[in-house]
Amino acid sequence: MQGQKSVKSDAPLPPGLAAREAAVRVIAAVLNEGRSFEAAAAKQFEDYGLEGRDRGLARLIAATVLRRQGELEAILDSYLQKPLQKQKSLLWPILLAGAAQLLFLQMPPHAAVGLAVDQARRDRQAAHFNKLVNALLRRVSREGAEALPALDGVALNIPQWLMARWRENYGADTARKIGAASLAEAPLDISVKSDPQAWAEKLGGTVLSTGSVRLAAGGRIEDMPGFSEGAWWVQDAAAALPAKLMGDVRGKSIVDLCAAPGGKTAQLVSAGAEVTALDLSPQRIERLQQNLARLGLSAETVAADAGEWAPERTFDGVLLDVPCTATGTIRRHPDILRLKRLEDIAALAEIQSRLLDQAAKLVAPGGMLLYCTCSLDAEEGERQIARFLERNDQFQLAPIKAGESGIAGEWLTPRGELRTLPFHTPSLTPGHATELPTGEQGKLVGMDGFYAARLVRQS
Structure with a gap:
């Protein structure tokens, strides 16, 4: 990292120091350089050779800082x-x-403080502040926990522009609830090929009303039963809904635009559709292919710009998950709080509009266009679709109904569009809930903020 040189040494690092150094450099990359959390983490984990628990610790520390910076x-x-x-x-x-x-x-003060001092000493520019680091963090360990409850976490951690947008879209009370839920760590949801109840029991999770399995246990995903066999994939319960809203897709031709990393493609293929998966990035298409290969699934893949792709055919269904501000996924991607700006909304809305118009050309008469986004902003959701329908009289909104795919009535707009919020939680399917360990109940709360509209081409 330019301008941030560390003192090099061949001596082995104290236990836990490599993970903390990687975490600090991820934090600096996001806050100082504007890099994404995932890209920064991938680089630092590789540079420091982190595996297993150390990788998890570094990720947890960095994500907590980005989530609770204020x-x-x-x-x-x-x-x-x-x-x-x-x-x-x-x-x-x-x-x-x-x-x-x-x-x-809640890490032991001797470890957190001592290793932070070691980190300061190892950085040339921070080395002469090592006594300040020691004094400050010791005071935090003595007094910080008592001072914390008096702070307004929502006001301090959520950018003012973002809270203002949420108040405009949802009202003050709901905006506060969105903010509080966005600061919580997300649970781990998976989609399974078949028999969700059996996999819930095997993995210590619970089946949700929407059909996803929510896990309370932590650990490396790759080490969990069924992963290497391709029985399931990680996918938030809200993100799993759009593909289900396309109904019975057996034998139908479906194109999944902006498809990587491939969760929705996997759903559609598993449901019997003939899927073409498209994404702008060849690297992301390669990742999608790898994910499908692990799952034992296959789809035609195309690396192309969805706003320009014009095959000489139409499809029974088009699923368009557009690039967006992703403000519904802050629980999983806390760097959104630090990197997104108000002006991003208008720029992305233009891209979404272009993608929608091109996607509409791919829908066969009588076919379906399913538009979705993980943004909480109406400009990228409800207003985007309203404008599309004004300029495309061939399409009509096909309302989503409460109970469909386990969807609760409070997740729907008056027009029948899906609008999940981070504090919404799918109910547990009666008879399909496993007993959770004490203290794990809180990990079952919430879902990603998602918007979806189902449109049918009339002619």
């Missing part, structure tokens, strides 16, 4: 006599990571 900075700043320069070295990310471990991850 509260962490409020407490750290309150103990400083004069402000620190926050973008010049690894010093501020080290302090944020240390405070996150103490306040939110």
